[in-house]
Amino acid sequence: MKTEDLLREIESLPVEERARVADSVLKTLNPTESEIDKKWAEVAKRRLDEIKAGAVKPVSGQDVFDEIWKRFS
Template sequence: MKTEDLLREIESLPVEERARVADTVLKSLNPPESEVDKKWAEVAKRRLGEIKSGAVKPIPGEDVFSEVWKRFS
């Protein structure tokens, strides 16, 4: 099967199946590293706990990007 044929067939799939194909292809290009993933999961859980407990106040994304644009414009 030619690549163009394959792409046309993928485009004809329902969105959920296209997402599954895209996820599979991306994972094949950049396989997950279990140790790195575990460490990121630990950081994410810790940070979520800090937010839920009130120890850390989250900053809205709009504010963060606005500040970035100010600094680099």
């Protein structure tokens, strides 16, 4: 099958199926590194638990950028 034929076939699919195809193709270009992903998931869960427990107070993105601009202006 030629690339053009394959693309036409994909374009004819419902949007959800096209999204699955796109995701699958992108994963082949940038494969996930499961060990790294696992560690990031652990960090994210720990941080969420800290927020839920009240151990840390979240800072808005706007406040972060305001502080950056203040420091480097």
